Amino acid sequence: MSPARILSRQALAGLARDRSVLILVAFFAAMVLVTAWLGWSATATVNAIYADAAAYLSGAGQPVPPNPVSTSAPLAVLRNLGVYISLIGAFGAIVIGQHLVEADRRAGTLPLIGAGPFARRDIALGKMRALVTATAAMMAVAGVIALGTLLTLPSLVVTGPDLGRLALFLLAGWAYVTTFGFLALGAAARLPATAAGLIAATVVWLVITFVLPELTANLHPTAAINPVTTLAATPDAGVFHLFSALLGPVSLAEGFAWLSGDLLGFLPEGLAPRGLVPPALALSVALVLSGLFAAQAATRLDLNAGGPDA
Amino acid sequence: MPHATPAVSTRGLSKSHGETVVLHPLSLDVPQGEVFGFLGHNGAGKTTTIRLLTTLLAPTSGSACVAGHDVTAEPLKLRAAIGYLPENVRLYDQFTARENLLFFARLSGVADPVDAVRETLEFLDITALADRRVGTFSKGMRQRVGLAQAILHDPEVLFLDEPTSGLDPMGVRQLRAVIEKLHGRGMTIFMNTHLLSEVARSCTSIGVLAHGRLVFNDSMQAVADRYDEVGLEELYAGVAAAGVAA
Numbered sequence: 001m002s003p004a005r006i007l008s009r010q011a012l013a014g015l016a017r018d019r020s021v022l023i024l025v026a027f028f029a030a031m032v033l034v035t036a037w038l039g040w041s042a043t044a045t046v047n048a049i050y051a052d053a054a055a056y057l058s059g060a061g062q063p064v065p066p067n068p069v070s071t072s073a074p075l076a077v078l079r080n081l082g083v084y085i086s087l088i089g090a091f092g093a094i095v096i097g098q099h100l101v102e103a104d105r106r107a108g109t110l111p112l113i114g115a116g117p118f119a120r121r122d123i124a125l126g127k128m129r130a131l132v133t134a135t136a137a138m139m140a141v142a143g144v145i146a147l148g149t150l151l152t153l154p155s156l157v158v159t160g161p162d163l164g165r166l167a168l169f170l171l172a173g174w175a176y177v178t179t180f181g182f183l184a185l186g187a188a189a190r191l192p193a194t195a196a197g198l199i200a201a202t203v204v205w206l207v208i209t210f211v212l213p214e215l216t217a218n219l220h221p222t223a224a225i226n227p228v229t230t231l232a233a234t235p236d237a238g239v240f241h242l243f244s245a246l247l248g249p250v251s252l253a254e255g256f257a258w259l260s261g262d263l264l265g266f267l268p269e270g271l272a273p274r275g276l277v278p279p280a281l282a283l284s285v286a287l288v289l290s291g292l293f294a295a296q297a298a299t300r301l302d303l304n305a306g307g308p309d310a
Numbered sequence: 311m312p313h314a315t316p317a318v319s320t321r322g323l324s325k326s327h328g329e330t331v332v333l334h335p336l337s338l339d340v341p342q343g344e345v346f347g348f349l350g351h352n353g354a355g356k357t358t359t360i361r362l363l364t365t366l367l368a369p370t371s372g373s374a375c376v377a378g379h380d381v382t383a384e385p386l387k388l389r390a391a392i393g394y395l396p397e398n399v400r401l402y403d404q405f406t407a408r409e410n411l412l413f414f415a416r417l418s419g420v421a422d423p424v425d426a427v428r429e430t431l432e433f434l435d436i437t438a439l440a441d442r443r444v445g446t447f448s449k450g451m452r453q454r455v456g457l458a459q460a461i462l463h464d465p466e467v468l469f470l471d472e473p474t475s476g477l478d479p480m481g482v483r484q485l486r487a488v489i490e491k492l493h494g495r496g497m498t499i500f501m502n503t504h505l506l507s508e509v510a511r512s513c514t515s516i517g518v519l520a521h522g523r524l525v526f527n528d529s530m531q532a533v534a535d536r537y538d539e540v541g542l543e544e545l546y547a548g549v550a551a552a553g554v555a556a
Contacts, residue, residue: 006416010402017404108400112459115364116417117390303366 003118007126036149039077073265082260085173093177097184098198114303124298169263182290186297212251248275255279317498322372347513355522356502377466393460397472403445418463450481
């Protein structure tokens with residue numbers, strides 16, 4: 001087994017035994033379940049109303065229109081999932097990224113790892129591998145719950161291409177949350193003070209989630225956490241068009257929301273993404289850049305720091 | 311009879327942080343099989359020296375070899391040949407001693423980690439602690455598990471940074487017994503310490519560092535012969551004061 005793999009396995013085992021990480025992941029899973037229940041409940045209500053209306057209309061000899069559930073995109077029932085990934089998922093990844101460095105620092109094991117017979121890049125690779133696996137596990141939980149919801153809803157016809165789009169949505173969600181995890185990992189490696197990495201990455205996340213949408217689309221924080229209102233068109237004012245063009249590519253929360261709407265089938269017709277860079281490309285570039293930052297910072301991690309007072 | 315190649319050898323090894331010189335050019339040889347006591351006041355540069363020798367810090371100038379491997383040219387080979395116990399090791403609280411040790415055994419590339427851990431636990435007489443979580447351990451227990459991780463892969467040179475720090479008298483005594491056993495197996499031990507009594511009992515040679523300068527380096531036999539009347543404490547105070555004056 002390679003040193004990076006050994007380090008990754010140890011880090012994942014540590015995450016699995018850390019109460020704060022477990023609580024966050026459980027909270028994320030619970031919110032995904034709530035999303036599923038909301039989608040299921042809303043669809044079941046529409047189905048019930050439709051059944052009553054159809055029975056009444058047939059009895060009155062009137063034509064029966066098609067069930068609106070069967071005419072809308074089936075994945076749209078998961079529209080709240082994007083919000084929870086963007087909020088709780090991203091914050092969970094930040095906590096995990098910071099924990100991957102801080103746990104070793106607190107345990108005073110960084111010098112022991114640093115005195116091991118392997119290259120410094122193995123330490124970075126091990127940490128990054130653990131992060132990527134942990135965030136993939138979070139998305140897998142979301143995927144299983146989402147799939148369960150789709151398959152148990154009556155009147156909802158889920159096709160192969162729908163499942164493909166769901167997989168792409170989960171991949172985009174993974175890229176989005178992992179970007180923040182990498183930022184936290186890199187920041188924790190760079191900043192030796194306890195929780196400094198967590199705070200730095202959280203500030204970046206807050207700016208991307210709440211400040212940038214305000215500048216590009218006059219979206220207030222409460223609107224920014226709503227899956228429908230966050231997909232607003234750029235207001236018809238010069239300043240918003242300017243900020244939209246300039247900040248659009250880095251406004252990752254908006255980019256992810258647009259991508260969610262597009263993949264899950266609830267994107268308002270004709271709504272263009274902010275800026276000139278397609279959101280999928282912006283997310284991919286952000287993931288690569290944050291990964292490079294994490295790799296560079298973790299390779300140069302001060303292995304002398306830490307101990308019981310850290 | 312000392313071997314030809316020293317276990318630890320430095321030539322003009324120094325470390326500075328900006329304008330501050332932490333370690334002045336240090337030239338030192340520690341023959342194989344020695345228990346070398348590295349004495350010095352707080353901030354003298356002892357921990358920095360160990361960090362340089364374990365490749366945790368890069369030297370500002372000079373060179374150093376440990377177990378025949380250069381600190382800058384062959385860091386991986388060097389690290390494969392050493393064991394290291396830092397002063398404030400805690401290990402992973404939520405894991406048992408055995409789980410901690412298995413992790414470090416695998417990381418060190420030990421061929422049979424399970425066997426190596428079992429043997430080391432037996433060697434240190436801490437098998438009873440093996441399946442308890444480290445978070446429940448006292449400082450002394452942690453120190454012994456920390457020592458176990460340092461010797462799991464049977465290193466040629468063992469670096470101990472203040473290994474008796476915070477230990478009660480029984481803990482100090484047990485550690486001394488372990489050092490004697492390791493010395494008996496031919497391991498070279500490089501030990502930073504404050505405790506002169508430990509140096510007198512455990513070490514075969516000593517070096518004294520004062521304000522980043524090596525002010526004394528000789529075998530314990532020579533110390534005993536030359537300073538029998540004044541004793542180790544007076545010797546230490548004398549050479550340290552002379553070093554400061556210089």
